[in-house]
Amino acid sequence: MVERVLPIDLLIGWFKRNEIKGALVDLDDTLLDTNAHFGKWIDRYVSAVVEKNPNLDWREVMAKLVETNNRLYETESVRRRKLAMVAKELDNVFGTYPTFVKHADIVGQIYRKVPLELEGARQTLEMFRAAGIQMGLVTHANRGWTEKKLYEHNLNHFFSHVVIVDEAKFKGPKDWLTAAKSLRLDPEEILFIGDNLRGDIMAAYEIGARRVVWIESPWSVYREGEVPEGVIQVKSIKEVIPALING
Numbered sequence: 001m002v003e004r005v006l007p008i009d010l011l012i013g014w015f016k017r018n019e020i021k022g023a024l025v026d027l028d029d030t031l032l033d034t035n036a037h038f039g040k041w042i043d044r045y046v047s048a049v050v051e052k053n054p055n056l057d058w059r060e061v062m063a064k065l066v067e068t069n070n071r072l073y074e075t076e077s078v079r080r081r082k083l084a085m086v087a088k089e090l091d092n093v094f095g096t097y098p099t100f101v102k103h104a105d106i107v108g109q110i111y112r113k114v115p116l117e118l119e120g121a122r123q124t125l126e127m128f129r130a131a132g133i134q135m136g137l138v139t140h141a142n143r144g145w146t147e148k149k150l151y152e153h154n155l156n157h158f159f160s161h162v163v164i165v166d167e168a169k170f171k172g173p174k175d176w177l178t179a180a181k182s183l184r185l186d187p188e189e190i191l192f193i194g195d196n197l198r199g200d201i202m203a204a205y206e207i208g209a210r211r212v213v214w215i216e217s218p219w220s221v222y223r224e225g226e227v228p229e230g231v232i233q234v235k236s237i238k239e240v241i242p243a244l245i246n247g
Contacts, residue, residue: 010245012131015191018211022183023128024176024204025159026194027139028115030237031125032149035218037115045107049099056094064093070221078167080142083107111142114149120238125158127241133191136179140165140199171199173206180207193240197225213240 015021028034046065050056068086076082087104091097128135137159139146146164150156161182165171180187187208194200195217204212205228213232217223227233234243 007241007245008127008130011127011241014244015131015133018191019189020133020191020211021189022134022136022180022185023191023193024136024138024179024183025125026196026200027137027146027149028141029118029195029217029219029222030193030215031118031121031155032115032153033118034115037113038110041107041110041113045103048103048106049096052099052103053094053096056096061090061094065090073221076168077170078141080111080145080167083110111145114145114152117153118237120236120240124237124240125155129158134183134185135159136161136163136183138163138165138171138175138179138194138200140167140169140171140175140196142167171196171203173203176200176203176209177207193237196222197227198222201231202226202228213243215240 025031042062042065046058046061050058050061065086068089069082072082072085076085084101084104087100087107090100094100125135135158137155139162141164143164150162156162161179163175163179163182165175176192177187180190183190187204188210190209191211191213192200192204192209193213193215194204195215197214197217199222201212201214202225210230211232212228212230213234214227215234215237232243232247234240
């Protein structure tokens with residue numbers, strides 16, 4: 001009779017073989033479905049404006065909104081005020097002032113609500129914890145909204161350390177290094193998981209990471225850059241553990 005090897009034993013074996021003692025994980029679009037959350041409220045926002053202005057084309061407005069938001073990211077990063085700036089620019093472009101600005105409260109719901117948890121997120125964290133490794137979180141968003149997300153999803157207890165990168169700045173190597181030091185581990189002893197190619201994946205390699213998982217971001221801006229050699233690529237958090245133990 002062949003003895004069955006449980007997934008947790010395979011995961012523990014992977015960590016031991018690779019000398020991994022900790023994991024640093026991103027939050028938005030890694031554990032939470034933040035892109036879909038934004039998409040839902042932006043869709044409602046554009047639809048409400050177009051309903052009041054039938055001469056506007058929904059697709060044209062949406063395309064301009066996405067283009068403007070992506071461009072402003074270069075200077076505004078993920079500041080909440082960026083949404084108000086997008087609204088003003090759309091009014092200028094389409095000559096509709098103050099329609100976009102007046103309806104901005106709809107898109108403002110993004111920060112009053114929280115994204116849904118991605119399938120497999122909690123199970124992955126539970127498996128990591130069961131495997132006996134330390135975990136930390138490195139996220140880039142408004143602090144108050146981040147704390148709300150962690151509280152409402154009861155995720156805080158998984159992490160011994162949480163690094164929240166200032167929303168006016170950009171996530172990079174120093175933020176991941178700060179988190180690694182908080183775990184009292186060297187980067188080569190840590191598994192890094194994130195969706196932002198530059199801010200998560202390339203940044204992790206820059207500080208000496210050996211084991212990195214890239215969850216391909218649904219946001220085009222976070223897919224910009226060159227994928228380092230050796231990166232484990234998956235489509236979602238639920239694929240991470242199978243990719244590790246079967247790779």
